[in-house]
Amino acid sequence: MKLSYQWLKEILGKIKISPEKLANLLNLKVAAVEKVKKLAHGLDKVVVAEILEIKKHPQADKLQLVTLRFKIQNSKFKILQVVCGAFNIKVGDKVPLALKGAILPNGVEIKESIIRGIKSEGMLCAEDELGVGEDHTGILILDKSAKIGEKVSKVLGLDDTIIEIENSALTHRPDLFSHYGFAREIAAITNSKFKIQKSKVKVKTKKLFNLKIKIEDPKDCLRYMAVVIDNVKIAPSPIWLQNRLRNLGIRPINNIVDITNYVMLEINQPLHAFDYEKLSSIQNQNSKQIVIRRARKEEKLLCLDGVERKLDNNVLVIADSKKPIALAGIMGGEESGITEKTKTIVIESANFNPVVIRKGMRKLGLRTEASLRFEKGLPLVFAKDGILRAIELIEKIANGKVVSKIYDIKDKKTEKLLKTPKKINLEVEKVSNLIGEKISEKQIVKYLNNLGFTVKKIGKMLKVIVPMFRNDVEFEEDVIEEIARLYGYQKINPKPIDGKLNFLPYDPLLKLEKNLKNILIGLGFDEVYNYSFYGEKIINLLKLKREHLELTNPLNPDQRYLRISLLPKILENAEKNVSFYDRFRIFEIGKVYFLSDNKIEQPKYLAGLILEKNEKIFYLAKGVIEIILKKIGINIISYQKNSDQNYQYLDNPTTIMINNEKIGVFGLIKKHIKDNLKITDDLAVFEIDLEKLSKLKIEVKTFEKISSYPPILRDLAFIVSKNIIFEELYQIIKNFHPLIYSVEPFDVFESEKLGKDVRNIAFHLIFQSPERTLKSEEVEKIISDLVKTLEQKFGAKLRTF
Amino acid sequence: MEEEIKKIKEKAIEEISQISDLLSLENLKRKYLGRKGLLREILQKITQLPEKERPKIGKLINQIKTDLEKIIEEKKTSIYSLESKVEKIFDFTLPPQKIFFGHLHPITQVKNEVTEIFQSMGFEVLEGPEVETDWYNFEALNMPIEHPARDVWDTFYINQKSKIKNSKLLLRTHTSNMQVRVMEKRKPPLRICVIGKCFRHEATDQTHEHTLYQIEGFAVDEKISLANLIYTIKNFLNALYKKEIKIRIRPGYFPFVEPGIEIDMRCENCQGRGCSVCKNSGWIEILGAGMIHPKVFESAGYPKGKYTGFAFGVGLDRLVMMLYKIDDIRWLHSGDLRFIHQF
Numbered sequence A: 001m002k003l004s005y006q007w008l009k010e011i012l013g014k015i016k017i018s019p020e021k022l023a024n025l026l027n028l029k030v031a032a033v034e035k036v037k038k039l040a041h042g043l044d045k046v047v048v049a050e051i052l053e054i055k056k057h058p059q060a061d062k063l064q065l066v067t068l069r070f071k072i073q074n075s076k077f078k079i080l081q082v083v084c085g086a087f088n089i090k091v092g093d094k095v096p097l098a099l100k101g102a103i104l105p106n107g108v109e110i111k112e113s114i115i116r117g118i119k120s121e122g123m124l125c126a127e128d129e130l131g132v133g134e135d136h137t138g139i140l141i142l143d144k145s146a147k148i149g150e151k152v153s154k155v156l157g158l159d160d161t162i163i164e165i166e167n168s169a170l171t172h173r174p175d176l177f178s179h180y181g182f183a184r185e186i187a188a189i190t191n192s193k194f195k196i197q198k199s200k201v202k203v204k205t206k207k208l209f210n211l212k213i214k215i216e217d218p219k220d221c222l223r224y225m226a227v228v229i230d231n232v233k234i235a236p237s238p239i240w241l242q243n244r245l246r247n248l249g250i251r252p253i254n255n256i257v258d259i260t261n262y263v264m265l266e267i268n269q270p271l272h273a274f275d276y277e278k279l280s281s282i283q284n285q286n287s288k289q290i291v292i293r294r295a296r297k298e299e300k301l302l303c304l305d306g307v308e309r310k311l312d313n314n315v316l317v318i319a320d321s322k323k324p325i326a327l328a329g330i331m332g333g334e335e336s337g338i339t340e341k342t343k344t345i346v347i348e349s350a351n352f353n354p355v356v357i358r359k360g361m362r363k364l365g366l367r368t369e370a371s372l373r374f375e376k377g378l379p380l381v382f383a384k385d386g387i388l389r390a391i392e393l394i395e396k397i398a399n400g401k402v403v404s405k406i407y408d409i410k411d412k413k414t415e416k417l418l419k420t421p422k423k424i425n426l427e428v429e430k431v432s433n434l435i436g437e438k439i440s441e442k443q444i445v446k447y448l449n450n451l452g453f454t455v456k457k458i459g460k461m462l463k464v465i466v467p468m469f470r471n472d473v474e475f476e477e478d479v480i481e482e483i484a485r486l487y488g489y490q491k492i493n494p495k496p497i498d499g500k501l502n503f504l505p506y507d508p509l510l511k512l513e514k515n516l517k518n519i520l521i522g523l524g525f526d527e528v529y530n531y532s533f534y535g536e537k538i539i540n541l542l543k544l545k546r547e548h549l550e551l552t553n554p555l556n557p558d559q560r561y562l563r564i565s566l567l568p569k570i571l572e573n574a575e576k577n578v579s580f581y582d583r584f585r586i587f588e589i590g591k592v593y594f595l596s597d598n599k600i601e602q603p604k605y606l607a608g609l610i611l612e613k614n615e616k617i618f619y620l621a622k623g624v625i626e627i628i629l630k631k632i633g634i635n636i637i638s639y640q641k642n643s644d645q646n647y648q649y650l651d652n653p654t655t656i657m658i659n660n661e662k663i664g665v666f667g668l669i670k671k672h673i674k675d676n677l678k679i680t681d682d683l684a685v686f687e688i689d690l691e692k693l694s695k696l697k698i699e700v701k702t703f704e705k706i707s708s709y710p711p712i713l714r715d716l717a718f719i720v721s722k723n724i725i726f727e728e729l730y731q732i733i734k735n736f737h738p739l740i741y742s743v744e745p746f747d748v749f750e751s752e753k754l755g756k757d758v759r760n761i762a763f764h765l766i767f768q769s770p771e772r773t774l775k776s777e778e779v780e781k782i783i784s785d786l787v788k789t790l791e792q793k794f795g796a797k798l799r800t801f
Numbered sequence B: 001m002e003e004e005i006k007k008i009k010e011k012a013i014e015e016i017s018q019i020s021d022l023l024s025l026e027n028l029k030r031k032y033l034g035r036k037g038l039l040r041e042i043l044q045k046i047t048q049l050p051e052k053e054r055p056k057i058g059k060l061i062n063q064i065k066t067d068l069e070k071i072i073e074e075k076k077t078s079i080y081s082l083e084s085k086v087e088k089i090f091d092f093t094l095p096p097q098k099i100f101f102g103h104l105h106p107i108t109q110v111k112n113e114v115t116e117i118f119q120s121m122g123f124e125v126l127e128g129p130e131v132e133t134d135w136y137n138f139e140a141l142n143m144p145i146e147h148p149a150r151d152v153w154d155t156f157y158i159n160q161k162s163k164i165k166n167s168k169l170l171l172r173t174h175t176s177n178m179q180v181r182v183m184e185k186r187k188p189p190l191r192i193c194v195i196g197k198c199f200r201h202e203a204t205d206q207t208h209e210h211t212l213y214q215i216e217g218f219a220v221d222e223k224i225s226l227a228n229l230i231y232t233i234k235n236f237l238n239a240l241y242k243k244e245i246k247i248r249i250r251p252g253y254f255p256f257v258e259p260g261i262e263i264d265m266r267c268e269n270c271q272g273r274g275c276s277v278c279k280n281s282g283w284i285e286i287l288g289a290g291m292i293h294p295k296v297f298e299s300a301g302y303p304k305g306k307y308t309g310f311a312f313g314v315g316l317d318r319l320v321m322m323l324y325k326i327d328d329i330r331w332l333h334s335g336d337l338r339f340i341h342q343f
């Protein structure tokens, strides 16, 4: 939303503060200011020149040689030649000429140059090059009345400063999308008087022309005003009007269209002008019909931007008796638009349902200055202000004469809304309570009056009557906001919260997460954060079977599905880093997402990856898992072969079990996956469900007395069949005798010397009693019994060193 | 005999003077003063002397013993000081043995800090769901369908439907989704801080990300004020930056607060003078905030007019980028260890 400082000044009579100070004030009291831009900036050496001759460029079809006449201040006329790529110019046109040494607003410096062999002594400028618009389709043709040699900034009325307000900061203030709106605010915050000049139009109803206006659904269109004006003379607008529009980013077209745009920028009522003759007549009647209705299926409209659009029931249209003639509140139709030949026009000034306009906009993918305003929900009073102002300007500028009554179609509900302004009860104490600062009743009343609210005192309450243009104010809190911002947020003294000091639980899952992260970095793991989505490619590669939640509107196919596991992205991390590091450990903690019994589940997982050259990497991963779990107080862990369909890419997939509950999985990455990721090192991964882990009961550790009697240490090595798994052997030894205090495996290997189907497993055994010193004979006895038992049970043979 | 003893002394002094290390000194000491040393040997020969001379000689031997001990002590001290002067070269510049220690992602580090700050101010820290219903993300927060403010939060939608309130499923666009979730389960007083992952449907570039992290704070009680909000924010920023941070408060619009404000902090890069970081304004937009809208309390089922509350939202990733001067937001999700290893 762009504001012209000069225009605001004109409305307010006088502003004493500079544009920069005004912008700062608006920023602190009204809405965020995006930027402040001085328009004439960079146009010192751009002057009006007249085209004397246009020739073809001998070397290039797309270039022309233009000879121009110009002068600098009071010098004599001079002639020069430029090479130009635009073709919208003709001899006699007055154009902006940038002379040698000019530095245009876009930073381009003009120098004499040779273009395809021909000298060019300057440049002719398009709108965008002058920084006054976006148009770059051709050279900006100046009005005939422009004086040769005059500065273009003066001709274009660029002695102005534009203050640009952030649109999103105005979402709730439909009254502020105009110069009147801001003028009102400026008056309020600078504590000065402001009154809008109401248009003095008086219409004598001759009723020569009739309109039949019908609103099919009053919910779609709350108010529809229209008037017929005859005898208009279509011509370019006066220079001041053209300049004003152009400076605010709107292209001047002709006087009627320009006036509708001007009124929109002034009052914030979008208007539309139809060519009366183009509307189809009602049979046998001397009148035209206007229907406000939803588009029917298969209906089409060629819009003013030259695009034909397919419509449907989501789009509200203005139609004549036969077909749509405009997209209501968004854009007019080409066919019913104003042309040079137009003599009689219909001016529309309406109030449409914002939700309907927004739906239509989104359906058509079309945003315009009008729809931007309608989608916010305009105050109902603007329709009348707008149409009267338009009549006034059209009479003055385009010589028009009103030839119909001013139609004002609305239902009873709208009529009632227009008659009864909103009243809100305000408790003075509540104002101070919510702001946290004592603000007196007198101050409150003054702030509200400044903003156009009327305040009456009824008992302890203030009755606040909301002005008609403030349809955003609904609640007591809305009124308090007005008071707070006029008081000034910056003046509020910070105060600590008073209140009960409650016990604060720390979410067990977040606490666990924090603990785990600290443990993992201690184990040399680096933390990564990955996106929550991936694409079909990796799903297919890893053969993930579970149904994925799918985005309706992914940004690209590689981000279509929500992750069911953290590992796919972690494998991608490994692929990326393997070219920089020969060993690394990575982990991520984050949510995964899936459907379970038709319910959305989004548990938090921990996943880790270890990459290094290590044949025993599986057991390294196992060690990591056990340390992590022990550190958080879990000592009893068991394992199971994993057959989950979603981990088919693992070799030796192993389930991690605690108290018979599956809490995670680990294993090695299969060779063909590693090949695909171009990884040759050994690669182990694990994934643990933290939701389940955080719910486990962790028993508080109990101190175990440390024996003061000396231990006896013995190493035993067994040669045992490979079919015997370690755990079986280990459990037997561990539980063999109460005097066996600890059993630690230390050497597991296979070798040809030992034999084909056997392996060596060696243990450190510690014998110790809490009560007495052990005799070596009793230890020897236990060992020989143990050896016998193991031989009987597993055929294990004691190996002698 | 007296001569002999004196010779031993002279020889000892001579030998001691030529020594420059402790080990040789120790050997000499043993040679002269040890249990089988030369002085001992002489002392044993004393019986061969006439009775009369014995005390004199004995005294002499003792005298020499004391002298030698003294000389040896002095020598020792001089060797020590000599050794400390002529320092042997020890190369402590050799690299240490490689110790592998991991790195927390910078987001985690700042998140931990923020968590501690808010916990110290009596806020409970939560995370909340990332796949969310339209209701909790928008509608309950005074943003009905087709509310124009929804434009600010471009949204990822999910094909599958939710069973809750028949609402559309989406990826939460802010952690404000927890406001009504918490309020409908609990009564005030509430002081909650929600930190978590959020999503916006926008293309990524140097400064834009579709995946981001937000800190949402809200407090609800019978008399919570704007002044309380400003106090909380000020103390949060001061604690995070470990110094007094200047703030500027402007009006702002968010449908779920009324009054709504925006808070800027003075640019720390240029001390407010204007630089490229703050786009020459001297200020950096840091958070949106306000007093919780009555419609939000209505969504939560709170009695009308009973409670007031404040709410604010800060971009965690923006804080991370500012604190560590990271110039491209895409590093955060790059998974590149060359990045992670810097923190």
Ligand SMILES: [Zn+2]
Binding pocket: B267, B268, B269, B270, B271, B272, B273, B274, B275, B276, B277, B278, B279, B280, B282, B283
């Ligand atoms: Zn700065």
